[in-house]
Amino acid sequence: MNEVGNISINVQGGGSSAGARAALSGVAEVGMLSRDLHGDEKTLIPTIIAYDAIALIVHPSNPCDNLDIVEIKSIFAEEITSWSEVGGKARKIHVVAREEGSGTRSAFDEIIMGITEVTPGAIVQDSNGAVREIVAGDPSAIGYLSLGLVDKRVKAIAVQSVLPSIDTVANNTYKLVRPMILATREGPGREVMDFISFCLGEWAQAILAREGLVPVTSVAPGGPPEPGHRDPEPAHGNPGLEHGSLKPGHDGLEPGPDN
Amino acid sequence: MRRGETLVQWSLAIVALSAIAVLALIIIFIFKEGSPIIARLGMVQFITGTKWSPTRGMFGILPMIVGSVWVTLGALLIGVPIGLATAIFLAEMAPSGTSQILKSAIQLLAGIPSVVFGFIGLVILVPLIRQWLGGPGFSVLAAGIVLGIMILPTIVSVCYDVLKAVPQAYREGMLALGATRWQTIKMVVLPAARPGIIAAVILGMGRAVGETMAVIMVAGNATRIPVSPLEPVRTLTSNIALEMGYAVGEHREALFATGIVLFIIIALLNTLARLVARVEKV
Amino acid sequence: MTDRRVTLLFASITGLTVIILVVIIGYVMVNGLPGLTLPFLLESPREMGRTGGVFPAIVGTVLLTGIALIIAAPVGILTAVYLTEYTRDTWLPKIVRFGTESLAGIPSIIFGLFGFLFFVIYLDLGWSVLSGALTLSAMILPTIVRTSEEAIRAVPDAYREVSLALGSTRWQTVTSVVLPSAKPGIMTGVMLAIGRAIGETAAVIFTAGSSLRLPRTLLDSTRTLPVHFYILAREGISLENAYSTAAVLILLILAINIAAYTIMDRLAKKES
Secondary structure, three states: OEEEOOEEEOOOOOOHHHHHHHHHHOOOOEEEEOOOOOHHHHHOEEEEEEEEEEEEEEOOOOOOOEEOHHHHHHHHOOOOOEHHHHOOOOOEOEEEEEOOOOHHHHHHHHHHHOOOOOOOOOEEEOOHHHHHHHHHHOOOEEEEEEHHHOOOOOEEEEEOOEOOOHHHHHOOOOOOEEEEEEEEOOOOOHHHHHHHHHHHOHHHHHHHHHOOOEEHHHOOOOOOOOOOOOOOOOOOOOOOOHHHHOOOOOOOOOOOOOO | OHHHHHHHHHHHHHHHOHHHHHHHHHHHHHHHHHHHHHHHHOHHHHHHOOOEEHHHOEEOOHHHHHHHHHHHHHHHHHHHHHHHHHHHHHHHHOOHHHHHHHHHHHHHHOOOOHHHHHHHHHHHHHHHHHHHOOOOOOOHHHHHHHHHHHHHHHHHHHHHHHHHOOOHHHHHHHHHOOOOHHHHHHHHHHHHHHHHHHHHHHHHHHHHHHOOHHHHHHHEOOOOOOOOOOOOEOOHHHHHHHHOOOOOHHHHHHHHHHHHHHHHHHHHHHHHHHHHHHHHHO | OOHHHHHHHHHHHHHHHHHHHHHHHHHHHHHHHHHOOHHHHHOOEEHHHOEEOOHHHHHHHHHHHHHHHHHHHHHHHHHHHHHHHOOOOOHHHHHHHHHHHHHHHOOHHHHHHHHHHHHHHHOOOOOOHHHHHHHHHHHHHHHHHHHHHHHHHOOOHHHHHHHHHOOOOHHHHHHHHHHHHHHHHHHHHHHHHHHHHHHOOHHHHOOOOOOOOOOOOOOOOOOOHHHHHHHHHHOOOOHHHHHHHHHHHHHHHHHHHHHHHHHHHHHHHHHO
16 A cells, blocks of 8 residues: 555555456456557557667676667577587577466567467576576576666677667667557546546656666657567566565565666 | 373374375465466476466476476486495494494484585586586576485485495395405495385475475576486476466466466375385395 | 484485475574564554554454354364264264364365355355454364374273273263363363464465454454565565564464474473
8 A cells, every 4th residue: 555645545456457457357447567458468458668678688797789670589499508609608508488377478479479489499497587697607608587677797788789778769770679568448537537636746757667668758759669469479488576465475666676 | 091091092092184185285385376377278288388488378398397306316426426335334334333323413414504505616616617518607507516415414314324224134144254345335235225215216306396496596497308418497386486476467376376286296206106115025 | 324324314304304404494583583573573564564563363363263263272172072072983973073174185276266166155244353253163074183183082081980980971070070171182182273273374365354444343355474574575565574474473483383382292291
């Protein structure tokens, strides 16, 4: 529970699909998603409050600092297996992925993998932090996580020659981006409208920026970045930085670490 | 007076039934949640399928079953010889003062939470394996060693008690015949203690199969059947804990179904232990 | 092999066992004790535990374990009384014993799944202190039953006979003679159960959740020490705080186990 003016807000956990379902069925006033609306969810009204970039990370000692989307896809599909094939040392690549069901995983799969599968040989971790720890310790590893959680023990690499940053997300040049959405039913009440305008307001946007997200207000006019939706499968994302919010009982309004 | 006693007896009986009630609730709730997907796919399909890709609707848990078997075998391979040798030393060879102290120390260590074992594995073992043996370090080997160490205290205490229960007369008879102490242990004590030692092994096996957090930390959790001990692996338990956070719909059902398979495996192990115990009594 | 060589070999293996276990504890202590200060114990965590202390996790651990015990101890001890004092060889005690033994073998992750389905969702208690405590109480019940049963069986029959001969009912005999004599043994079992409950992670994370706030009611989510440690260590939030949390946890469990075994030892000495 968090007091904003006189409105008290109760945050429930669950993935993006759970958020959309709750908003559709009226269980909740607002559903939070970290992906676009699919299928019958499109009857909801989406409000994008921020964007999140997914950064590809490697060990700082790894000379590789740029990959194009096809290379990333081949690495995660285990078609490219040595760093020497993409400008690194002759070392076997250790692929680190997120678990199925996580929002980061489904966004990554949608934007990069399309219908290709991530190799079952990939190491799987259930948090951004755990992925970062592995990559920080293994010179042969590659993984991905929310931009806000990148720290100096790992190196974020450029995708299609563009490094992830607030600016490159804002000017639509960085490709691995997902929207953070508040979804409501038709004719929201005054409190809901207040809440949404609060989220879009200066103060809330500053908080989102501090959490490592890209405030929607800073994105260039001409529409949001268009991630390639090649995968028709519905994705189960999750609202907000999943770090702080949705593991069982994590309190939705507490900030994630590293932000 | 008499009526009061009957009342007490029945009240106690009702309280005593709570254990079986809990067991029944566990079975009902987990089966209710997980069985629909098993019914849809078929149990055979579910446990022999090699592909686990829930968001694409593929639910095969053979890699996790094989993973649990490999990791548990690894744990036994490490925990049983070391644990049994330690128990033999403490029960049969060491002076009783030393043996008492060491045994209590080992017993105390049985209380270390499994997450601590997993963490030590993560910060010490995984980098060592990566550096010296190759691969990502997160592996069958790492999980096997961590679990092997984790079950050590259990194996030592149970084997120690079993060895101590072998009647002294057996040993004296052998020694009187001129056998050395090692011959006595090998030919009389160990055979006499065999059913108890097997029970200890099964107990350790149950603990290793059921451990979750320590394994998630060091096993790497890949969904492919490992062909070498240096490859990452996912067990049944880690499959559940790893993906429970965001799973919805069929995916969630499949995780509870994984729980059902785990439950059945544990039930089989328990039955086996009970059978061994019965053989021991005969 | 000669006796000497065998003894040497087995002594070295024993040494190895002890060294492994001492190294694990030592490693945690060396890294964790420097950060283990009074403020660490008494302050709330800040930035998800990167800085600050572990006070809410200590409160969460104590609450969960305490409530689990309040539920499981009476049920477990009375079950043991029933099994030892009130039954002949009928089907009922056989079922009870089967239930307890089966429960003892169930992995904690299954208890976690069950607690999540039953307490968190079905009874709608949410991720809460209560859900976690109820789940833990089911998990430690078999330990309490088994150790209490052993302790009660160890009470000499003569005690009971004297009491019954003096005209006491069976229940009076149980409360005034049997349970007091079995108390140290029962206490040992209870302490071992506490040790197990304190160190549990898998069953707790799915039922009590992992909120870092100080729980205000029994229906608030909370985070226990092992869960806090697991999250800090695994997600690399703060290794220093992870080590210190582990040190608190290990010291707590060692203290409880030492107390348990001391009671047991004193008991064994009294008997012999």
